[in-house]
Amino acid sequence: MPTIIRKIWDRHVVTERPEGLCLLYIDRHLVHEVTSPQAFEALRLASRKVRRPLSLLAVPDHNVPTSADRLERIEDPDSRKQIETLRENAREAGITLFDMDDVRQGIVHVTGPENGLILPGITAVCGDSHTSTLGAFGAIAFGIGTTEVEHALATQTLWQKRPREMRITVTGTLGAGVSAKDVILAIIGKIGAGGGTGYAIEYAGEAVRRMSMEERLTICNMTIEAGGRFGMVAPDETTFSYLSGRPAAPGKAHWESAVAEWKTLTTDNGASFDREESIDASRISPQVTWGTSPEDTLPVTGVVPDPANQPDPRVRERMERAMRYMDLRPGTRLTDITVDKVFIGSCTNARIEDLRVAARVARGKKVADGVTAMVVPGSGLVKQQAEEEGLDTIFLEAGFQWRLPGCSMCLGMNPDRLKPGERCASTSNRNFEGRMGPGGRTHLMSPMMAAAAAITGRITDVREVM
Amino acid sequence: MIEQFDTLKAVAIPLDRGNVDTDAIIPARFLKTITRTGLGEGLFHAWRFDESGKEVPGFTLNRLPYRSGKILVAGENFGCGSSREHAVWSLMDFGIRAVIAPSFGDIFYNNGLKNGLLPVRLAPGEVRDLISQLQEVPGREIYVDLPAQTVTGPDGKGYPFDIGSFPKECLLKGLDEIALTIEHEGEIARYERDGKAKSPWLFLDI
Numbered sequence: 001m002p003t004i005i006r007k008i009w010d011r012h013v014v015t016e017r018p019e020g021l022c023l024l025y026i027d028r029h030l031v032h033e034v035t036s037p038q039a040f041e042a043l044r045l046a047s048r049k050v051r052r053p054l055s056l057l058a059v060p061d062h063n064v065p066t067s068a069d070r071l072e073r074i075e076d077p078d079s080r081k082q083i084e085t086l087r088e089n090a091r092e093a094g095i096t097l098f099d100m101d102d103v104r105q106g107i108v109h110v111t112g113p114e115n116g117l118i119l120p121g122i123t124a125v126c127g128d129s130h131t132s133t134l135g136a137f138g139a140i141a142f143g144i145g146t147t148e149v150e151h152a153l154a155t156q157t158l159w160q161k162r163p164r165e166m167r168i169t170v171t172g173t174l175g176a177g178v179s180a181k182d183v184i185l186a187i188i189g190k191i192g193a194g195g196g197t198g199y200a201i202e203y204a205g206e207a208v209r210r211m212s213m214e215e216r217l218t219i220c221n222m223t224i225e226a227g228g229r230f231g232m233v234a235p236d237e238t239t240f241s242y243l244s245g246r247p248a249a250p251g252k253a254h255w256e257s258a259v260a261e262w263k264t265l266t267t268d269n270g271a272s273f274d275r276e277e278s279i280d281a282s283r284i285s286p287q288v289t290w291g292t293s294p295e296d297t298l299p300v301t302g303v304v305p306d307p308a309n310q311p312d313p314r315v316r317e318r319m320e321r322a323m324r325y326m327d328l329r330p331g332t333r334l335t336d337i338t339v340d341k342v343f344i345g346s347c348t349n350a351r352i353e354d355l356r357v358a359a360r361v362a363r364g365k366k367v368a369d370g371v372t373a374m375v376v377p378g379s380g381l382v383k384q385q386a387e388e389e390g391l392d393t394i395f396l397e398a399g400f401q402w403r404l405p406g407c408s409m410c411l412g413m414n415p416d417r418l419k420p421g422e423r424c425a426s427t428s429n430r431n432f433e434g435r436m437g438p439g440g441r442t443h444l445m446s447p448m449m450a451a452a453a454a455i456t457g458r459i460t461d462v463r464e465v466m
Numbered sequence: 467m468i469e470q471f472d473t474l475k476a477v478a479i480p481l482d483r484g485n486v487d488t489d490a491i492i493p494a495r496f497l498k499t500i501t502r503t504g505l506g507e508g509l510f511h512a513w514r515f516d517e518s519g520k521e522v523p524g525f526t527l528n529r530l531p532y533r534s535g536k537i538l539v540a541g542e543n544f545g546c547g548s549s550r551e552h553a554v555w556s557l558m559d560f561g562i563r564a565v566i567a568p569s570f571g572d573i574f575y576n577n578g579l580k581n582g583l584l585p586v587r588l589a590p591g592e593v594r595d596l597i598s599q600l601q602e603v604p605g606r607e608i609y610v611d612l613p614a615q616t617v618t619g620p621d622g623k624g625y626p627f628d629i630g631s632f633p634k635e636c637l638l639k640g641l642d643e644i645a646l647t648i649e650h651e652g653e654i655a656r657y658e659r660d661g662k663a664k665s666p667w668l669f670l671d672i
Contacts, residue, residue, distance in 0.1 A: 034498075076498070128549055151643060
């Protein structure tokens with residue numbers, strides 16, 4: 001009686017060594033410009049070839065500017081060089097590239113799924129920790145370092161130790177103004193930033209079953225923020241209907257047999273996990289992080305915690321440090337914190353549904369004075385769809401910037417970043433020190449909450465402005 | 467690209483912080499390189515240097531006995547967050563060859579093994595012990611013995627640690643993992659043949 005994790009894992013074992021170390025076959029490999037150049041270079045030095053180039057997709061996302069003139073010029077020569085290197089490596093190896101002028105270009109974890117590249121039951125890797133996103137289809141998808149990128153390029157396999165298995169069951173119904181982002185933040189708050197270390201996680205329960213693919217992608221995306229190796233949701237009709245007709249999904253010739261196989265990808269009744277957790281969705285409020293770890297999350301109705309109440313001196317010290325960095329005082333109501341910038345985007349929350357719910361909050365309102373707010377669609381296709389629906393007009397009329405797709409402010413690597421001391425309401429995934437730019441301060445929240453913060457200029461309970 | 471690791475006796479640097487993420491180890495703006503070298507400059511950049519680029523004298527890595535340190539002793543969940551292998555490269559470029567912590571981000575742990583930066587998991591109490599000894603007398607040494615799988619603290623107390631037998635062998639011999647995997651080429655090809663027959667849609671070209 002295996003779990004879904006075990007079923008997919010076992011199907012991909014080419015050979016196994018003692019201690020559960022498996023040579024796993026890799027079905028899909030996505031590459032971006034930051035973590036791949038050294039891997040391609042090492043292959044060249046060893047006179048090795050990319051084993052199955054047509055199983056790969058290359059797409060530049062981390063470095064790309066999100067300004068309209070980016071095809072004419074990228075000012076930073078190092079960024080330009082990385083993007084050019086990706087282009088050359090893809091061409092030389094015969095790998096499909098969604099280049100900057102391709103409407104399919106976008107954040108790798110957005111563009112992969114929407115083009116049907118990620119299917120139930122597959123293994124997928126990318127030199128990027130947020131590859132966990134792709135588990136939403138019921139796949140084993142995880143981030144790897146550059147040496148493993150090289151290994152996967154050369155052999156189409158990776159040596160991986162069997163994971164411990166955890167099931168997180170989300171019961172109940174989400175309240176109004178509460179989203180998948182709030183659920184995953186609440187989960188991370190509960191199990192901690194290292195709580196999932198060594199584990200693969202299956203997200204289950206009625207609340208997850210009711211979620212759209214976009215929402216499941218958001219949940220799985222932040223699995224890594226709890227330290228999990230990968231996260232997944234068993235495929236169902238929602239998954240199948242999302243995939244049907246996507247360019248790289250199985251076509252008519254294979255569709256029926258594919259779906260029949262996908263339907264077997266569930267955790268058997270009575271299968272046992274190494275750990276079980278559950279959370280009641282109906283008790284989750286919109287979440288906001290106050291500190292410098294995604295585990296520092298609270299309901300928006302809360303106040304900045306007081307380290308003095310912490311019995312463990314190491315925890316106390318960490319909280320004090322986070323508070324100094326964030327320039328916050330204990331007892332401050334979260335809704336009294338003002339923001340300078342608002343960022344709606346990233347591989348966590350830049351899909352069409354994210355933009356729709358944010359636009360609903362922004363419609364007919366104005367961005368507060370002194371606040372710079374930007375919306376960065378996750379891909380050219382998301383941007384196109386949003387424009388067909390008129391979402392760009394709603395955002396622009398409200399005073400948001402409407403930008404070109406890319407990772408943007410999430411990681412402070414391209415021109416979009418925070419200045420020292422700036423405070424940002426962000427739909428991204430990491431509030432680490434300096435993540436969005438040196439000295440920048442990040443409060444993580446959902447797209448609805450970020451839109452509300454843009455309108456009022458402070459952290460706001462979106463339920464009050466809906 | 468694995469650098470061989472056998473035993474190491476060196477000055478150990480206490481970094482008594484949990485959840486040290488790879489953005490803190492090396493911020494993203496230092497990742498705009500297509501090589502693996504020269505990344506030591508970016509190591510812990512926001513903590514080592516102030517806004518004007520001057521060294522922060524109080525930060526542990528800037529203090530004299532630690533500049534030649536080769537072992538880092540840190541809090542739980544070290545190397546969490548981004549998969550950037552640059553974190554490992556920057557630590558190694560600075561001279562670090564082993565990190566001792568109660569737990570590690572899984573991707574960082576693997577990246578360390580693949581490069582010859584030895585990640586050592588010890589119990590939280592044992593790590594606290596080591597850190598307080600190092601803080602009492604800065605500049606003390608720790609001995610890491612990979613063949614014996616032990617760490618010996620400044621006070622001579624030994625701590626055994628676990629490591630997989632395959633990564634251990636790769637580290638001890640400095641083996642090229644890809645060459646080892648290619649020995650399984652026959653099995654990989656057979657897997658693909660069987661897979662194509664059973665689930666052809668998994669092998670569609672992009």
